[in-house]
């Protein structure tokens with residue numbers, strides 16, 4: 485077991501009297517890539533928003549490794565749509581990401597521009613968002629989030645609006661980025677194959693807003709393991725198909 489990046493103990497959250505998270509215990513280690521799978525409405529986005537500090541828990545605790553003196557560390561968030569500022573170029577959008585950081589001093593221009601170059605976007609720096617493909621825009625959004633050196637990179641179905649070929653490319657790209665930067669990632673997805681291919685661990689959210697199962701994946705095995713895929717799909721009552 486590595487150093488803890490974040491831990492939720494007994495996390496509960498309701499909206500207008502309806503329970504969405506009802507006793508979540510989840511620890512994410514530094515450098516780990518965790519995929520959260522679950523049916524629509526099971527509370528995946530709510531869990532991610534709690535980790536991002538966009539929602540607070542009604543009960544239970546959210547504990548960060550305390551090196552930041554108890555302050556909330558930087559978290560980077562990417563949603564299904566890239567949400568780039570249309571009036572800013574790619575480079576300006578990346579710089580703008582600094583404003584989303586709890587600790588702005590962790591953003592350095594050189595580091596951010598270095599990420600753009602290293603991860604294949606240097607030819608796009610002067611373009612505006614409407615001059616980017618969907619896949620390019622998502623890459624920019626992910627680099628923008630990574631550039632603030634987040635403790636956690638939180639991804640909410642970042643590839644679900646893209647066509648299958650682009651999704652495959654982006655998965656490989658993300659795997660490389662996460663491994664090279666040693667970044668800690670929590671990815672919400674409906675796609676079992678995506679989770680198997682990318683994650684070190686898969687966490688299932690059940691309809692009751694609890695952790696309904698966990699799979700630790702051996703590195704390099706996940707994507708090629710039909711038994712595990714079948715086990716997860718069976719858990720959802722699926723015989724075939726990859727969306728849960």
Ligand SMILES: Nc1ncnc2c1ncn2[C@@H]1O[C@H](COP(=O)(O)OP(=O)(O)OP(=O)(O)O)[C@@H](O)[C@H]1O
Pocket residue numbers: 499500504522523524525526527528529530531
């Ligand atoms: N701000 C809110 N106010 C009221 N209800 C909310 C709010 N946010 C989420 N909910 C409700 O909480 C439940 C869980 O929503 P959430 O978006 O977390 O699920 P999800 O698993 O991410 O779903 P999906 O896969 O469809 O995106 C849903 O019933 C949703 O309507």
